[in-house]
Amino acid sequence: MTPEIKIIHQLAVNEIFEITSTTESDLKAWVVNGQYLMSKKLVPAAKNRATSFELDFKHSDILHASLANDCNRFAQAAIESMWSVGKVDKLPKSTGWAAVQMYYSAFFAAHAILRIYGRACTQLEPNHVNKVFEIASATQFDDGVSSIESGFYFSLISNGEIKFKKLKESHADTWSSFSTLLTWLIDNISSTTGLGLHKSDAITFLSEIKAIIHSSGAAKGNWLSQIRNKVNYQHSHGVWFPYKFALHNNEAVLRNAEWLKEPKSFDLGVSHNDISKLYSVSNTILSLMYQLMKYGYERSGKVSVPLTNGTFRLVNQIQVA
Template sequence: MKQIDLDLLRAIWHPLSYVEDENCAQSLKVWLSEGNFYLNNAAPNLSLFCLDTNELKKCLSLDAFRFSSHAAQTVYEMEKTSAYEKLTSWRVIQTYYAAFYAAHAALRFFGQSFSHLENGHINFLRGRCQSEAGYTPSLQSSYYLIEIEPNTRNVSFARHGESHKDLWKCFLALITNLEKEVLSLRASQERREDLSAHFLDLKVALTNRGQFSAGNWLSAVRNQVNYKSLEGVWFPFSKSTPSFESLLGKVRDWRSGAVNLGRPSLEKNELERFFTTALSVVDFGISLSLDYQSLVVRRGRRSSGFSRLVNSSVAA
């Protein structure tokens, strides 16, 4: 993303996940298990009162950098594949997962974690709620969008059922909110409208021009490749299958967050549209990671793995 756009976005994500201290050791799930919070009486739902918001922000940012590293590693491995000239089946799947991990990262930078809570977490939270708030929350082992509200210090839990479709549903909601929210930021009208248009186009692309209301079009393409042998990406390849090298040429600068993919939703070739949409998500996640890191005076364990991975991929 352009740095002027990242400068604007700081006003939104900074209060939700930024902590200067890089000494982060806990994931969000570990934080939940340790129980450094109070229980709000929000029957039948679960709501926590965070005793130390910086502690929770550390968890969110640590998890975000972990997912950004997953995305970066996947793109780097994509660059190293050379068996075929075309955008093949496995490259489509790699492209998808790079975007999937980047979407996870972006959500966390904006104070939201799409996480699977297992029975151990559920039983612990139920027990705390019964003993401290006097009711049994409606909880079961499943996926949850866990969200912090810094002003109230409350942490909410919204249950979801599917690991991929619902992840994209939550990511689409984030993009939709950003499309509107950036219009109220302090900047020139042109800058605000340009950034809003960027998120609008990404929203259109993620839904494949409105065909997938949950924003899970990328996941649908992956499923077609995996389970329905989507034509064109399996041998023999079709003439319309794009060159992988030409697609990679559009994102050579992904390590520095300097990718400009224009408007992915306008790509006529469906596979090219898939690639540019997915890499727009990757660029968003990587750019947020780099911008977050640029604000830290003394870098440490939280982002060191991400830095080492990106730097080593350049040298390789």
């Protein structure tokens, strides 16, 4: 394990690697279970409905288990998406679906990484937010608000509280949340334990990821999403038959096991064509996710039931095959 991964991991929520229970609870289920109180009164937004709320929890075990289960689920999807990349029979230059799969691998990996650091982007349905509103009303923390809006929410655990704030776009705002996490990591690496050189290398590495996801004016850090949309809906970049104007090496971008290497193995130079750059950054993000999870899992004595039965069972199956 590289020193940079060990440094970046120091800022993680270690409890999610120490889950020994078999609960299948996820963050949505935790919200519905209602094992919390309001830490602040609701604030009305449009139509007198709240779009944010803050919860105070005394018992963190189930919440951490819920985050661990979500993290495991996204990690499995990220790995399987990348592993599914490969040549299409009789269409050796076809990379259209491979590009989409690489994107989703990075997208799912970003979700998993967020949860490693106590953050999440989650779709909350009416039954989820109605439970929060029920508790707010029962404890007189509704403050005249008529309801809480359902939708896509960002959440952050901090000092015995979990704060939820409604977002707008599931993909763009997930990448924005991931970019914000990268900034937070960069800003807080100075507080970790390690050699100054290794801290500097970790900051440089994270800064390179942040820079590339903001390529071409992607203000929310959703450059990968923009490329996915062009490939999927405009059939651009020569990834579909007859492959006109393709600038990438199709043999190179169809390799599906490169993420097992260290995260810094990939060239994040901005001079690459878009598809090659998509390949490099998606593998980098997936590798970062895997190495952070692997280090956290091993550091905790491999006690995590979700990760033992999920992500690392999947990885073992892939490597044996």
